[in-house]
Amino acid sequence: MEQRWRQRRRRIRTWLKPLPRRATIHRYPILKRFAAFARRRPYLWSFKDAPVVRAIYLGSLLAYLPTYGAQIVIAFIAAWFGRANLTLMIGLQMITNPLTAGPIYLAAYGLGSGMARLLQLPPRHPVLDGALALILGGLVLGLLTALLLHGLWVLGRYEARRFRHRRQSRLRQENAGN
Numbered sequence: 001m002e003q004r005w006r007q008r009r010r011r012i013r014t015w016l017k018p019l020p021r022r023a024t025i026h027r028y029p030i031l032k033r034f035a036a037f038a039r040r041r042p043y044l045w046s047f048k049d050a051p052v053v054r055a056i057y058l059g060s061l062l063a064y065l066p067t068y069g070a071q072i073v074i075a076f077i078a079a080w081f082g083r084a085n086l087t088l089m090i091g092l093q094m095i096t097n098p099l100t101a102g103p104i105y106l107a108a109y110g111l112g113s114g115m116a117r118l119l120q121l122p123p124r125h126p127v128l129d130g131a132l133a134l135i136l137g138g139l140v141l142g143l144l145t146a147l148l149l150h151g152l153w154v155l156g157r158y159e160a161r162r163f164r165h166r167r168q169s170r171l172r173q174e175n176a177g178n
Contacts, residue, residue, distance in 0.1 A: 002167075019088075020087060020090055021087060030072055050083075052088060055084035055086075056149045057146045058082050059078075060142045061138075061143065062093065063096055063142060063145070064139070065138040065142070066131070107137065108138045109134050110137065111136070111137035112132065112134055113137070116132060116133055
């Protein structure tokens with residue numbers, strides 16, 4: 001049981017290692033300018049339920065919007081104003097990377113065009129219609145991703161509580177037997 005707990009902690013630490021944390025934010029080229037500011041705000045680093053859920057929704061919505069290149073700065077500002085977990089927000093921005101940007105934006109455009117037709121939005125200008133389709137599709141994809149991740153967060157939180165309870169009861173039994 002103890003070994004499974006250590007493996008779980010090690011796996012989570014491996015996932016979080018490349019993401020900014022309070023102690024390592026000064027290493028990131030763009031974020032290092034805001035490191036002192038961010039360190040003074042504990043909600044940016046909190047893994048309590050409210051900041052994590054806010055980060056899931058804000059980060060997922062932002063990840064699919066056509067803001068590639070400025071996502072990290074926008075994520076920092078959104079985490080600050082939304083009082084969300086910065087580590088998770090920036091991790092979610094990695095959904096859109098140079099390999100996935102093309103397919104994601106094509107899917108967002110297709111979905112957004114369908115949404116514009118469904119909402120019966122009149123065509124105005126090709127560039128504005130394309131931008132609107134990208135934004136609408138990105139919001140829909142982001143919301144679907146956020147709902148999925150929120151469900152996984154709730155399930156993981158429940159499973160972690162169960163695991164902790166079993167671990168504590170096993171330790172109590174071992175201590176009572178000694």
